[in-house]
Amino acid sequence: MSSSFCVLPILPMKILSVNIRGFKRDGKADWFKRMIASSSPIVAAVQETKCKKINDAWIEYLWGSQSVEYAVKYAVAIVNVYGPYSDEKKKRFWESLDSLCSFDNLAWVFCGDFNEVRSASEREHTNFVHRRASLFNDFIHSNGLIDVPLLGKKYTRISDDGVQFSKLDRFLVSTSFAHMWNDLYVSALDWKLSDHTPLLLQNGQVDYGPKPF
Structure with a gap:
């Protein structure tokens, strides 16, 4: 009788919190995108996006990957x-x-x-x-x-x-x-x-x- 198992990697605990005060001002979207790339958080909590609509394509652009899930509270x-x-x-x-x-x-x-x-x-x-x-x-x-x-x-x-x-x-x-x-x-x-x-x-x-x- 044999058994097998796998070990899941433990990701570093990094949670980013940003009050962006409007994504569409002063290049803040690109600034946020660079921040994600450099700090590599596992969760980003963003306040005051001032975005009327948020969709998958917009989130994937900011995160730099399609491997992301998100929730929006207006x-x-x-x-x-x-x-x-x-x-x-x-x-x-x-x-x-x-x-x-x-x-x-x-x-x-x-x-x-x-x-x-x-x-x-x-x-x-x-x-x-x-x-x-x-x-x-x-x-x-x-x-x-x-x-x-x-x-x-x-x-x-x-x-x-x-x-x-x-x-x-x-x-x-x-x-x-x-x-x-x-x-x-x-x-x-x-x-x-x-x-x-x-x-x-x-x-x-x-x-x-x-x-x-």
Whole structure:
């Protein structure tokens, strides 16, 4: 009876940590590549890459080899929103949110009471102002945001007299955030103690019932 075994080489413990402050500035990508080649770490932890997308080819270029595995965690920014009512304040409001979205290295979540609807179908027994809705939709489309679907309710706000209904509350997320968690949806919670329904953002498969022919 014979047996065989192999001895795996023990690699030197070298872990490189770098706050790069943007790969696409001042030749930092080539500088990082030379650092990898000279120090030969087994793990490199990089912060503040400021890269919107990272793929296999980019990692292989930096590492100098195809024998590499990687994981990416994008920074998430959550903005709690309470939108103003007047037209003048709304204009400044959308401009301020636009300026936030210019930081495209972040995964964005905007949630709360936007105090605005996107279409006439999101209001009942209350005035719909097309100009205001257009500004809201322009903000969403120009920044590539996703209006996460709301399940279980059509409206999120009801007036004290129970006559006026509107969808003022929602979650808007960037595509990078949606890619981090698949199958996002919003569910409405109990709203007995408020004129606005609480909303819960979550992910997972949703059973919509049997499919019709």
